Amino acid sequence: MLPIGHYLFLSLALFIIGVIGVVTRRNVIVVLMSIELILNAVNINLVAFSRLYGDVAGQVFALFIIADAAAEAAVGLGIIIAFFRNRETVLADEMDLLKW
Amino acid sequence: MTPTGYFLDHLWLIPLFPLATAALMLFFGKRLPNAGVSVLCVGSVGLSFIYAAGAVIQLLAAEPDHRVAQQIMFEWLTPGPMLMTGGHTIRSVADWGFLLDPLSCVMVLVVTGVGFLIHVYSVGYMAHEGGYYRFFGYMNLFMFNMLTLVLANNMLLMFVGWEGVGLCSYLLIGFYFLKKSASDAGKKAFIVNRIGDAGFILGILLTAVTLGTIRFTSQGLPDAAGASGILQALKAAVDAHALAYGAPVLTGIALLLFVGAAGKSAQIPLYVWLPDAMEGPTPVSALIHAATMVTAGVYMVVRMNAVYQLAPFALDVVAVIGAITSIFAASMALVQNDIKKVLAYSTISQLGYMFLALGVGAFAAGIFHLMTHAFFKALLFLGAGSVIHAMSGEQDIRKMGGLDKKIKYTYYTMAVATLAIAGIFPFAGFFSKDEILGRAYDRFFFMWIVGFITAGLTAFYMFRLLFLTFFGYCRADEHVEKHIHESPWPMTVPLMILAGFSIIGGWIGWPEAIGGENRFEKFLDPILKGVLPETGEVNIAHHALAKEIVLMLASVGIAVAGITLAYQLYCAKKFAPELIAKKWPKLYQLLLHKYYVDEIYDAVIVERTKDLGTLLGRFDANVIDGVGVNGAGWLARFVSTLSMWWDKWIIDGLLNFSAKLMQLFSYPVRLLQTGMFSSYAMLILIGLVVLLAYYGHHVQVLLRSVR
Numbered sequence: 001m002l003p004i005g006h007y008l009f010l011s012l013a014l015f016i017i018g019v020i021g022v023v024t025r026r027n028v029i030v031v032l033m034s035i036e037l038i039l040n041a042v043n044i045n046l047v048a049f050s051r052l053y054g055d056v057a058g059q060v061f062a063l064f065i066i067a068d069a070a071a072e073a074a075v076g077l078g079i080i081i082a083f084f085r086n087r088e089t090v091l092a093d094e095m096d097l098l099k100w
Numbered sequence: 101m102t103p104t105g106y107f108l109d110h111l112w113l114i115p116l117f118p119l120a121t122a123a124l125m126l127f128f129g130k131r132l133p134n135a136g137v138s139v140l141c142v143g144s145v146g147l148s149f150i151y152a153a154g155a156v157i158q159l160l161a162a163e164p165d166h167r168v169a170q171q172i173m174f175e176w177l178t179p180g181p182m183l184m185t186g187g188h189t190i191r192s193v194a195d196w197g198f199l200l201d202p203l204s205c206v207m208v209l210v211v212t213g214v215g216f217l218i219h220v221y222s223v224g225y226m227a228h229e230g231g232y233y234r235f236f237g238y239m240n241l242f243m244f245n246m247l248t249l250v251l252a253n254n255m256l257l258m259f260v261g262w263e264g265v266g267l268c269s270y271l272l273i274g275f276y277f278l279k280k281s282a283s284d285a286g287k288k289a290f291i292v293n294r295i296g297d298a299g300f301i302l303g304i305l306l307t308a309v310t311l312g313t314i315r316f317t318s319q320g321l322p323d324a325a326g327a328s329g330i331l332q333a334l335k336a337a338v339d340a341h342a343l344a345y346g347a348p349v350l351t352g353i354a355l356l357l358f359v360g361a362a363g364k365s366a367q368i369p370l371y372v373w374l375p376d377a378m379e380g381p382t383p384v385s386a387l388i389h390a391a392t393m394v395t396a397g398v399y400m401v402v403r404m405n406a407v408y409q410l411a412p413f414a415l416d417v418v419a420v421i422g423a424i425t426s427i428f429a430a431s432m433a434l435v436q437n438d439i440k441k442v443l444a445y446s447t448i449s450q451l452g453y454m455f456l457a458l459g460v461g462a463f464a465a466g467i468f469h470l471m472t473h474a475f476f477k478a479l480l481f482l483g484a485g486s487v488i489h490a491m492s493g494e495q496d497i498r499k500m501g502g503l504d505k506k507i508k509y510t511y512y513t514m515a516v517a518t519l520a521i522a523g524i525f526p527f528a529g530f531f532s533k534d535e536i537l538g539r540a541y542d543r544f545f546f547m548w549i550v551g552f553i554t555a556g557l558t559a560f561y562m563f564r565l566l567f568l569t570f571f572g573y574c575r576a577d578e579h580v581e582k583h584i585h586e587s588p589w590p591m592t593v594p595l596m597i598l599a600g601f602s603i604i605g606g607w608i609g610w611p612e613a614i615g616g617e618n619r620f621e622k623f624l625d626p627i628l629k630g631v632l633p634e635t636g637e638v639n640i641a642h643h644a645l646a647k648e649i650v651l652m653l654a655s656v657g658i659a660v661a662g663i664t665l666a667y668q669l670y671c672a673k674k675f676a677p678e679l680i681a682k683k684w685p686k687l688y689q690l691l692l693h694k695y696y697v698d699e700i701y702d703a704v705i706v707e708r709t710k711d712l713g714t715l716l717g718r719f720d721a722n723v724i725d726g727v728g729v730n731g732a733g734w735l736a737r738f739v740s741t742l743s744m745w746w747d748k749w750i751i752d753g754l755l756n757f758s759a760k761l762m763q764l765f766s767y768p769v770r771l772l773q774t775g776m777f778s779s780y781a782m783l784i785l786i787g788l789v790v791l792l793a794y795y796g797h798h799v800q801v802l803l804r805s806v807r
Contacts, residue, residue: 023782031778096775 007048014041028090032076039069102320103162107154108169111198111251114151114208117144118243125237134232141236142219145243149212156205165626170253170320172197177256190312199253199316202624206467207250207399210474214391215243217594221482222383224590225489235275235381242268246392250399255304255314258400262300262364265393266293272388273380285376292373296363303356310349311337316403331406335631345410354407354414357400365397365451368425372698374448378440382485385440390447390481391474398454398470402463409461409630419459423550426452430557435691438495439484442565446521447477449554453536456551462539463628464621468609469532475605476520476529479598483514486587486595487569492580497565502574506584509592511570513599518566520602522559522659528606534652535609541651555655559662567670613648
């Protein structure tokens with residue numbers, strides 16, 4: 001069995017890629033995909049520690065997060081479609097209506 | 101012994117009858133038929149006459165010195181006590197009370213009697229006029245006021261009647277109110293009378309202050325001792341040497357009252373309203389402006405004779421004004437061409453005669469002339485009305501003539517009246533005029549000269565009127581001439597009755613010099629005694645008989661001379677009057693324009709008053725409106741502008757300033773709000789990193805404890 005450090009490293013890498021994706025990408029769909037990466041980084045963490053401590057609560061948490069991610073993707077994509085119908089764009093730097 | 105009786109107990113009903121019908125006319129007159137109006141209004145005056153006659157008869161039953169009946173209905177004005185400068189207090193109560201003594205007997209009979217006849221006449225005269233009920237309502241209101249004036253037992257109630265007759269005079273002069281000249285004449289009469297009334301009311305106040313009472317006499321009252329009258333107060337003051345013969349305050353009272361009398365009785369300088377008052381219907385001229393109202397001034401002076409007898413200077417003023425007025429007005433009457441204007445100036449002249457009589461101390465003679473004048477002047481006016489009626493409204497005597505055959509009754513009755521006013525024996529005017537001239541002769545020879553000339557002028561202008569109207573050929577145009585007709589019986593019967601009185605009315609004053617007893621003067625004597633024996637009526641029984649007869653012959657002589665001259669000029673046409681007018685054109689113009697008095701008054705008083713009004717108007721517009729109103733407005737605007745600036749820049753400014761300050765400080769924070777979620781995500785990340793860096797070891801501790 002691989003030591004816990006590998007899992008954590010993978011999880012950290014996925015998380016950083018996800019965060020960079022959320023912060024830097026212009027396309028909102030890509031941003032959503034990056035959020036999925038972050039969630040999955042969390043899932044790897046949870047499952048790894050579940051295995052390490054022999055406690056299934058972490059795996060149950062991971063299953064909840066997967067369901068949650070699915071719901072979030074559905075709602076997120078719905079918002080994007082609605083937004084696209086209004087503004088004909090999916091670029092994040094053109095979505096600046098929330099400023100003062 | 102105090103006289104009593106049903107009629108004396110019901111004195112208050114005498115003025116009340118006409119008041120009741122006047123009120124009826126006011127409320128229901130419009131709905132009543134003319135016949136009903138006539139019955140009610142003439143009937144009420146007739147009732148007044150019956151009650152007045154009954155009261156007079158019951159009064160005559162008493163002894164001459166007790167012929168006073170006084171009746172107080174209620175206390176009308178009760179002022180608080182007044183503190184006099186002498187230190188004592190007085191309460192001059194004004195009652196609503198009536199007084200019947202020989203003087204008011206004469207007046208009340210003249211007013212109701214002549215008034216009744218004129219009312220009957222008016223039924224015929226006004227038959228075809230609009231506003232029939234209005235006319236009779238005003239006439240009855242006038243009767244009420246005149247009777248209140250005559251029967252009042254104190255000066256203030258008399259003043260009420262005085263003002264009331266003035267009001268009715270105004271209403272009736274302006275009866276044809278759609279005619280500008282008529283309404284102007286009404287206003288003129290009212291305004292000129294106001295000047296006199298101011299004098300009268302000041303006189304009342306001065307009397308109240310001086311004597312402490314305004315009741316004429318306390319005689320005839322149940323509590324005669326407690327309630328003092330002017331006569332008693334005057335006597336007490338003279339006995340106590342508080343007031344003396346010729347005291348300035350009494351002269352003041354007398355002169356102030358005479359101002360009132362001059363206004364009401366059309367004496368110089370306040371006579372100008374009376375000629376214009378002829379704009380009213382002719383019965384009004386007869387009743388108000390000849391027989392009754394205009395004599396109120398004479399009545400008032402005689403009523404206050406006790407005061408006048410103690411004020412010789414005031415009496416002289418009265419005599420001089422009366423004499424000047426009589427000759428002045430008579431000269432104006434010489435050239436007038438309007439039949440009613442001639443009579444109007446004649447009335448002024450005769451009133452001047454009456455004041456001349458009062459001024460020389462012949463109060464009884466003045467009242468005697470008042471009475472006979474009421475008969476023949478009312479008759480003259482009514483006759484003139486009948487002539488105007490016959491001539492389809494024509495008033496110019498130059499366009500009349502030859503009416504003697506066509507309107508016989510009017511002609512005969514007017515001839516009687518003309519003879520009476522000219523002073524021909526034995527018509528009524530002879531006795532009264534002769535009485536006045538005789539007394540004037542005793543007092544001032546100059547006054548007699550003036551009265552004597554006036555008698556000649558009077559005879560001349562009256563016969564000029566008679567000749568031009570009734571003699572010669574008719575100068576009217578054919579259309580009018582064809583229409584000439586005698587008036588109906590309601591008009592001719594009063595004419596005949598008045599003609600009867602114009603003949604016999606003077607006989608009750610038949611002088612002792614020609615075998616009479618002069619009962620009229622004896623009748624009035626009790627009220628003319630005054631308070632000082634030596635200033636009372638001078639007994640004229642001591643006249644030299646021969647002198648009196650010479651004076652009578654002289655006055656009849658000048659009357660005949662005047663008549664002869666009029667006959668020569670206007671009837672026989674020996675000389676043409678036009679030639680005389682051409683010979684002295686300036687004199688003729690002066691007389692024709694009535695000495696330009698109206699023009700002078702217009703220029704000196706009316707226009708100046710208007711100028712004052714204009715001036716005050718300008719003051720109003722510029723100072724009151726300009727400085728006062730507009731200035732206040734400008735100030736308010738100025739202040740509110742200032743306050744607006746304060747509000748706008750200081751109050752609002754502070755608010756805006758704080759807001760701007762907030763904006764300034766919040767500017768950097770605003771820059772964070774990009775609206776782009778990636779930048780927000782970045783901030784979240786940075787924040788997370790900062791937090792983790794700061795609290796890193798706490799997290800480690802937390803995690804270790806979990807493990």
